[in-house]
Amino acid sequence: MPELDLAGALPEPPLDALRARLADRAAEEGLLDVAYRSLDTDVGTLLLAATPAGLVSVTFDGAEPEATLERLAIAISPRVLEAPKRLDAAARRLDDLIAGRARAFDGPLDLALARGFGRSVVERLREIPYGETRSYAQVAAAAGSPRAVRAVGSACRRNPLPIAVPCHRVVRSDGGLGEYVGGVAAKRRLLDVEAAQSPPASAG
Known part of the structure; x- marks a missing residue:
C-alpha cells in the first residue's frame, strides 16, 4: 500500500491567525495582561503596548523590542503577548497624529509606567x-x-x-x-x- 502523502493536505493556518486565536484565548481566560505590536511610521518603527486599561507604552525600538518587552514584563506583568488586533485602534490614532490627520490621541491611556x-x-x-x-x-x-x-x-x-x-x-x-x-x-x-x-x- 503506497504511503499517504500528507504534505499540503492540511495546510497550516497562517501564523497571524494563530497568534490572534492565542491572544483571544488568553484574554478570555484572563491570561493576557499586556498586548503588543509594532507599527511602521514616518518617524520610525514603534513598539506599542497596551493593558486592558489602555495604551501603556510607545517606544522607538519596534524593530528590536526585546528590551522593552522585558521591561514591561517586570514592571507590569509577565503575561505579555503579541496581539496586533488589540492595538489596531491605537495604531491608527498614532499614525493619524504623526501624519497630521489628528490633533490629539483620543483613546484610553494607562499611565502605570509614569510615577x-x-x-x-x-x-x-x-x-x-x-x-x-x-x-x-x-x-x-x-x-x-x-x-x-x-x-x-x-x-x-x-x-x-x-x-x-x-x-x-x-x-x-x-x-x-x-x-x-x-x-x-x-x-x-x-x-x-x-x-x-x-x-x-x-x-x-
Missing part, C-alpha cells in the same frame, strides 16, 4: 496645545517645581507614551529643540507637521 514627579510632568505634557511648545522651565513651573528643569528633561526622556503624550512639544528656553527619545530628526518632523496644520497666529 512620582514623572507622572506630574506627563499630566502637564498632555495640556500643551497642538501646534504649540513649552520650555522645560515652563513645564517645571506648571508641575509645581520651578527649579526642577533638569528633572523635567529626564521625565520627558522617560515618558512612556511619546507622541500620544506630546513630550516633543517641550523645547529649550533658547529655542533649541533639546533631546528626544526618538531622536532630534523625529522631534523636528513632529513639530513641523503640527506647525503646518495649525492656523497662523493672528496679527495684533
Whole structure:
C-alpha cells in the first residue's frame, strides 16, 4: 500500500491567525495582561503596548523590542503577548497624529509606567496645545517645581507614551529643540507637521 502523502493536505493556518486565536484565548481566560505590536511610521518603527486599561507604552525600538518587552514584563506583568488586533485602534490614532490627520490621541491611556514627579510632568505634557511648545522651565513651573528643569528633561526622556503624550512639544528656553527619545530628526518632523496644520497666529 503506497504511503499517504500528507504534505499540503492540511495546510497550516497562517501564523497571524494563530497568534490572534492565542491572544483571544488568553484574554478570555484572563491570561493576557499586556498586548503588543509594532507599527511602521514616518518617524520610525514603534513598539506599542497596551493593558486592558489602555495604551501603556510607545517606544522607538519596534524593530528590536526585546528590551522593552522585558521591561514591561517586570514592571507590569509577565503575561505579555503579541496581539496586533488589540492595538489596531491605537495604531491608527498614532499614525493619524504623526501624519497630521489628528490633533490629539483620543483613546484610553494607562499611565502605570509614569510615577512620582514623572507622572506630574506627563499630566502637564498632555495640556500643551497642538501646534504649540513649552520650555522645560515652563513645564517645571506648571508641575509645581520651578527649579526642577533638569528633572523635567529626564521625565520627558522617560515618558512612556511619546507622541500620544506630546513630550516633543517641550523645547529649550533658547529655542533649541533639546533631546528626544526618538531622536532630534523625529522631534523636528513632529513639530513641523503640527506647525503646518495649525492656523497662523493672528496679527495684533
